[in-house]
Amino acid sequence: xxxxxxxxxxxxxxxxRVDLLGAQAAFxxxxxxxxxxxxxxxxxxxxxxxxxxxxxxxxxxLCDEALHRLAERTRVVLIAGNHDSAQRLGFGAGLMxxxxxxxxxxxxxxxxxxxxxxxxxxxxxxxxxxxxxLVRPAWGLAERxxxxxxxxxxxxxxxxxxxxxxxxxxxxxxxxxxxxxPSDSERDISVGGVSHVPVSVFDGxxxxxxxxxxxxxxxxxxxxxxGSPLAYSFSEARHRKGSWLxxxxxxxxxxxxxxDAPVPRPLARLRGRLDDLLTAASYDRYHEHWVQATLTDPVxxxxxxxxxxxxxxxxxxxxxxxxxxxxxTSATWTERVKERSELDVAFDxxxxxxxxxxxxxxxxxxxxxxxxxxQALP
Numbered sequence: 001x002x003x004x005x006x007x008x009x010x011x012x013x014x015x016x017r018v019d020l021l022g023a024q025a026a027f028x029x030x031x032x033x034x035x036x037x038x039x040x041x042x043x044x045x046x047x048x049x050x051x052x053x054x055x056x057x058x059x060x061x062l063c064d065e066a067l068h069r070l071a072e073r074t075r076v077v078l079i080a081g082n083h084d085s086a087q088r089l090g091f092g093a094g095l096m097x098x099x100x101x102x103x104x105x106x107x108x109x110x111x112x113x114x115x116x117x118x119x120x121x122x123x124x125x126x127x128x129x130x131x132x133x134l135v136r137p138a139w140g141l142a143e144r145x146x147x148x149x150x151x152x153x154x155x156x157x158x159x160x161x162x163x164x165x166x167x168x169x170x171x172x173x174x175x176x177x178x179x180x181x182p183s184d185s186e187r188d189i190s191v192g193g194v195s196h197v198p199v200s201v202f203d204g205x206x207x208x209x210x211x212x213x214x215x216x217x218x219x220x221x222x223x224x225x226x227g228s229p230l231a232y233s234f235s236e237a238r239h240r241k242g243s244w245l246x247x248x249x250x251x252x253x254x255x256x257x258x259x260d261a262p263v264p265r266p267l268a269r270l271r272g273r274l275d276d277l278l279t280a281a282s283y284d285r286y287h288e289h290w291v292q293a294t295l296t297d298p299v300x301x302x303x304x305x306x307x308x309x310x311x312x313x314x315x316x317x318x319x320x321x322x323x324x325x326x327x328x329t330s331a332t333w334t335e336r337v338k339e340r341s342e343l344d345v346a347f348d349x350x351x352x353x354x355x356x357x358x359x360x361x362x363x364x365x366x367x368x369x370x371x372x373x374x375q376a377l378p
Contacts, residue, residue, distance in 0.1 A: 001117055002039060003170065004259070005244040006031065007046035007211030008228035010083065012059030015290070016316040020230060021058055023264035027229045028066040030262050031243070035073050038245060038259070042116050043070055046211030046226065047081025047129055047174030049089060071100050077114055080105040080128040081174040081211055082187060104128050104172075107135050111156030113169075122206075122248060123164055125157045127173040129212075146175055147197045158204050168248050169205040177202075180213045180225060185233035199223055206252045215239045222253055229261045234292040234317065237267040265290050265314065274301045278311050292317040298324070300353065342370060 011024055035043060050059055070076050078101065080086045090105035097103070102114045104126030113123035132149050135141070141148050150173065161169040176182070178196045199219050202208045208223040214236055216227035226244050231237070242261040247254040268289040270277055273296055277283055291312045295304060300320050308315045346366050347358045358366075 001041040001122055001248055003042050003044055003207075003209075003246040003248060004031075004034060004038070004040045005044045005046065005207075005209040005224070005226045005246055006229065007174075007209070007226045008048040008081070008214055009045070009063075010048055010051040010228060010230075010232060011063055012055045013051035013232055015230075015232060018290070018316065020264070021062065023230055023262075024059075025062055026262050026264065028062065028069070031066070031229075032069045032073065034243070034245075034259055035070060040074050040245070042075040042077060042124070044124070044170070044172055044209045045076065045078040046172045046209045047079050048083045048211060048228075049078065049081070050084050052083060053085035053088065055088075067096070067101050074100075075114075075116055076101040077124050077126060077172060078103050079126040079172045079174060079211070082129040084129070086128065102126075106130075107138065107153075110153045111160050113157075113160060113164075115167075122168045122170055123161060124170045124172070125160070125205075127153045127157075127171060127175075129174040147201065150175060150197045150201045154201055154204075161205065166250055168207075168250065168252055170207045170209065170248070171202060171205050172209045172211070173202070174211040176212055177210060177219055177223070177225075179219050180210075180217055181215055183214045183233055183239075184235040185214055185228075185231075186212060207246055207248060209244075209246075216242065216244075216258065221256075224256075230264065231267055234267055234269055234290075237269055268292070268312075270294070270312075271296065273297045274304055274307065278307060283311075286312055289314060291315040292319070294319040294321055296321055296323045298322050299356075302356075343367060346370070 009024065014020055034040065049063060067076060080089050086105035090103055093103040093105065105128050107130055110127055111125065113125050116122050116124060127150065130149050132145055135149050136144065139152050141152060157169070157171060175197045178198050202223055206222060210223065210225045213225045214228040214232060215225065216239070217225040224244055227239060227241060229241055231239060231241065240260065241263065242259050245257045245259050266289045268286040269292045270283065270286065271294040277293060289312070291314060293308055293315055295301065305315065305318050308318065343366060347363065350358050350362060
């Protein structure tokens, strides 16, 4: 059988206030085309279908369209992630299952497989994101944290798989597995500092389709993250986005290939002095990129964002880290303001933000503001 492993669609999410719904719709088109062209037997969606528990109407409409189009061509197995509302995502799961879209959102069905195929079949088990402190009392777990919950979930899965000799076992899970590399766009799922799950938890099954981390990763040959289909932070500028195409038979995984997803607009993280960014020919290739720029000028240049956008129209993020700032600020805050007045500290702030010395009118205004505050104190 041929499986397509994808995850972390985050429908409804924007990118630094840029609406991504059109790009997400283009990914759905790509997914449906891949299912058709590659003759995919089942699509595995490993959580975070939506970006938040109460998704916008347009995101729900796109998800509905995606599942309808996929169900016309293949089977779908889908689990809830930490961004999803298990109750909302799981609504109508029984009816959807009859149509070939199998949704797993809670603990009660962990260990109950979706059996795919007629002759040569596989058993697919879903482990949705499970909040440890909600599951622990129900399962009678002595230990806290995600590792304890995933260990018990896998114990139940292995117990069922042992009753199906010769049937390959595939697991979908939404978790932070040790060895995975995070990006800036995932929500922290730590509980008391315990969020990581050892990869050994998943021993004994043929393939593990992971969700949660947004970069595609191979933790072992059979335990992988597909990553998100789109970049959701500039930390993902070097990511290759897409899905894993997995061929699996009675003897286990035969072959795995990566199918690249369409890129709506590439990302660039630029760093340097403003004049260099605006004039150097080496930056010409970033004209159509989404840009994160970090300026290193010793003094903040005026109207920096407007000037950058004249060369890079899609600049979204601007940061300021002047050369030598680390050395200049190595002293503690207490040491830096010692024996200096509130006005002197305020003057420094205005000079830092404005990029020019404080003039007489600004000094007078700040002095008046401080006096008004002082007189207003009881």
